[in-house]
Amino acid sequence: MTVNEMTKVIYDAIDDKIGQDISIINIGAVSSLCDYFVIATASSQRQVKAIADNVEDELTKLGIEPRGKEGYETQTWVLLDYGDVIVHIFNEEQRGFYNLEKLWKDAPYVDVDTLA
Structure with missing residues (x-):
């Protein structure tokens, strides 16, 4: 599996659990x-865990472990x-506080449709 394919699987796993503001x-x-950061916001602690679990489950099905x-x-x-890919699942407060997009502002954004 290529890095782009893995990143797409991660994106889809986050989207399946209604992750918000997904950025690559x-x-x-x-x-x-690494190659990519995938960053998403969850509306609650329970959703943070659910999204992270879904990402891990989907990649484990493909034989990829964190x-x-x-x-x-x-x-x-x-x-x-x-x-090659680091996934960050934040609640709203933590995402705003750490603001990884600003920290890595020189890194270009990737459109998920260009990955696969």
């Missing part, structure tokens, strides 16, 4: 950290590290 940022254009997981304890910001 091409971090690889400005850093060697290298790391953070934030399941608080469920205000869950990070799933898939190496």
